[in-house]
Structures are given as C-alpha cells and as structure tokens.
Amino acid sequence: MPNATQMIRQDHKKVEGLFKKFEQTKGSQAKRRLAENAMAELEVHAALEEEIFYPAVKNEVDDGSSMVQEAIEEHQTVKQLISELKRMEEADEEFESQFSQLMENVQHHVEEEESEMLPKVEESELDLNSLGQQMAQRKQEMQNGGRATKKASNAGSGRKSAGSKSTARKPAGKKAGSKTAARKTGSTKKSTGRKATKKSGSRSRRRA
Numbered sequence: 001m002p003n004a005t006q007m008i009r010q011d012h013k014k015v016e017g018l019f020k021k022f023e024q025t026k027g028s029q030a031k032r033r034l035a036e037n038a039m040a041e042l043e044v045h046a047a048l049e050e051e052i053f054y055p056a057v058k059n060e061v062d063d064g065s066s067m068v069q070e071a072i073e074e075h076q077t078v079k080q081l082i083s084e085l086k087r088m089e090e091a092d093e094e095f096e097s098q099f100s101q102l103m104e105n106v107q108h109h110v111e112e113e114e115s116e117m118l119p120k121v122e123e124s125e126l127d128l129n130s131l132g133q134q135m136a137q138r139k140q141e142m143q144n145g146g147r148a149t150k151k152a153s154n155a156g157s158g159r160k161s162a163g164s165k166s167t168a169r170k171p172a173g174k175k176a177g178s179k180t181a182a183r184k185t186g187s188t189k190k191s192t193g194r195k196a197t198k199k200s201g202s203r204s205r206r207r208a
C-alpha cells in the first residue's frame, strides 16, 4: 500500500492526466465529463489532505504550520472555482476558461506541494505508512458513501515514535474552510511560463 506522500503524488498524477485529456479532447460533452471527473478527484484529494495529512504536517514538521496555511488557502481557491463550475450548465467557452483557471491553480498547488511540503514531510518523523492507511480508508469511505461523517479522531496521530520531540501534540488544526481566499478574477495569466515562476512570483500572483 502506498504511504501518505506516495498517495498524494499518485492523486496529483491522476488529476494532471485528466487535465491533459481535457486539453486534448474536442467535444464539449466529453470535456465536461472529464472536467467533472477531475473535480470529483480534487474534492476527495483536498478532503484527505485537510482532514488527515495537513493536521499531521502542521504539528510534526518544521515550518508545517505556514506550509499548511498556504496550502489550505490554495484549496479554498480551488473549491471556489469548482463550485462555480458546477453551477455552469453548458460546457461552453466560459466553462472552458474557468476550468483553465482551475487547472492553473491546481498545477501551482501541486508544484508547491511536491517541491516543498512533501520533501520536508518525507524527512520528518511522521509515520507515513500509518497516515497513508488512514487516508486510504477515508478515501474509500468517501467514494462509497459520499461524504461520510468526518473522522477527525486520529488526525495527526501518525508520528513514528516519541523520538526526541517532547512537545505535547496540539489538537488537530482549525477546521479548514473558514476562510475565503481572495481569488483573483479577471486576468487569467497564460499558463506557459508558470513552471519557471519561483515561489516569490507565485506568491505575489495569489496574493495580488
């Protein structure tokens, strides 16, 4: 079974694959189906991270708190875009441009997680196998029965051993979603060149 960070990377790959198909597909109905598929994947992925992975990272990883804070803000933007997309009836041009904005946001989030958060997590004391198990179980619950009741009891409990850190564990973080991220509407930056943007650039983009 994949551990927590492997699972996250796999999810990212899956969504990126759907994005690629979306871009290559012509028919608007087929595009819509792919978009819906990607959005469903993203919703489950975000919930797993927020309920299980982020609380553990926040408590046990250096800089975890600020990385998680930033990631949660990015999730809020993504969720906002998804809820708007779901309200659109046609898979028309507007839908496509909105979905492009979603893809850009997700790609940025993925890059940041994979280049910053996940490597730090992998060097930490977190028990990634146990976290992965919790995430897999929760994922199944969500896929079987929609949004099952939130299981927060063991979020953040996946430390390898008591180790040298003696800090008492804080209660699992604030519930994500209380904050509405300011989303930049209007100008959709071309996605080309995004990959080259370093952190500072992307930060200003989101906060602008």
Ligand SMILES: [Fe+2]
Pocket: 008, 012, 045, 049, 110, 113
């Ligand atoms: Fe992610």
